[in-house]
Each structure stands twice: as structure tokens, then as C-alpha cells.
Amino acid sequence: MAGVMNPTAAAQLGIKPFEAADYLQSDEDCAHYLQACIDEAPEDAALFAKTIGDVA
Structure with a gap:
């Protein structure tokens, strides 16, 4: 994992x-x-959710 x-x-x-x-x-x-996350893995919803959590 x-x-x-x-x-x-x-x-x-x-x-x-x-x-x-x-x-x-x-x-x-x-x-x-956030932009780096989108650029690196645009289809990875779990990564985007983690990134939003980090920003929040």
C-alpha cells in the first residue's frame, strides 16, 4: 500500500x-x-481530496 x-x-x-x-x-x-496536484495526476480524485485537505 x-x-x-x-x-x-x-x-x-x-x-x-x-x-x-x-x-x-x-x-x-x-x-x-493545488495546480501541481492537478498537473501531476489529473484523474486521481483521492490525491486531489488529500491536497484539498492539506490546504484546508
């Missing part, structure tokens, strides 16, 4: 979850992020 990592392995490797919302500082950032 994509996007799921073994928590033990992540801790051993020092990998922390990436949270896109932490980097969205302005309306322009949000617009660019």
Missing part, C-alpha cells in the same frame, strides 16, 4: 512524516500546490 511505512523502520532510519500543510504559508503557495 503506497504511503504507509513501518513505524519501527521509519524510527530506525530517522524518517519523519512529511506534512505538506506545514509548508503552505500563503494563498499563492496553496494555489501552486
Whole structure:
């Protein structure tokens, strides 16, 4: 399953979850992020829903 990592392995490797919302500082950032999502996978409704959640 994509996007799921073994928590033990992540801790051993020092990998922390990436949270896109932490980097969205302005309306322009949000617009660019949404556009990148549409450009990358225009037919992926689940990705678009996740992106909207990050922006919200």
C-alpha cells in the first residue's frame, strides 16, 4: 500500500512524516500546490481530496 511505512523502520532510519500543510504559508503557495496536484495526476480524485485537505 503506497504511503504507509513501518513505524519501527521509519524510527530506525530517522524518517519523519512529511506534512505538506506545514509548508503552505500563503494563498499563492496553496494555489501552486493545488495546480501541481492537478498537473501531476489529473484523474486521481483521492490525491486531489488529500491536497484539498492539506490546504484546508
